[in-house]
Amino acid sequence: MPAFRNIFGAALFLFMAAAAANEVDKRQVIPLSEHQRDHVLTEMRALLSGTRNILDALSRDEMAAVAREADSLGLGMAGKGENHLDSILPGEFMRLGMSVHQDFDNIARDARSIKDPKHTLRQLSEAMKKCDSCHAGYQIRVKERSPGVETSPAHGHQHHHQHQH
């Protein structure tokens, strides 16, 4: 009997946690495995540090370094391992992501040909609107897979009453 109580408690907790999550964070949930989440977030951190490196090079007017850093965030970066996530990530999410990588390719190209830091700054600012809008729209959650909590809340509720009487 105490086992029922625990399962019920766990189910109720998850149920309430899910309800609370819906209320607090209204961004669309992308359910991923632990591995897939790690893959996406690792790329995200590379985008952040690469962007910082571009700013650092820009502050010293080193346009060759700007181009190098931007290259590493281009479509070549996307080609490295995202393909297996193609079918899992929402289409709009993929399009936005690819368009950011394309922006960095354009930044690299112009840093080599135009070599104007102000122009690069404007491009970077435009590209980063996409970081913003994607973060505003999506969140990643790790898919639940523990078999012990499959009891529906209604089912658990019944057991709970039997236990009390």
Ligand code: HEC
């Ligand atoms: C196509 C969608 C998309 C784009 C574009 C995007 N991100 Fe993200 N990013 C996400 C999602 C989804 C998360 C996870 C957010 C969550 O679950 O709360 C995330 C998380 C992050 C994190 C946190 C990483 C961690 O370890 O927790 C950083 C940093 C980040 N993004 C940087 C960037 C930067 C910088 C850009 C633009 C150059 C960018 N992202 C563009 C979707 C995107």
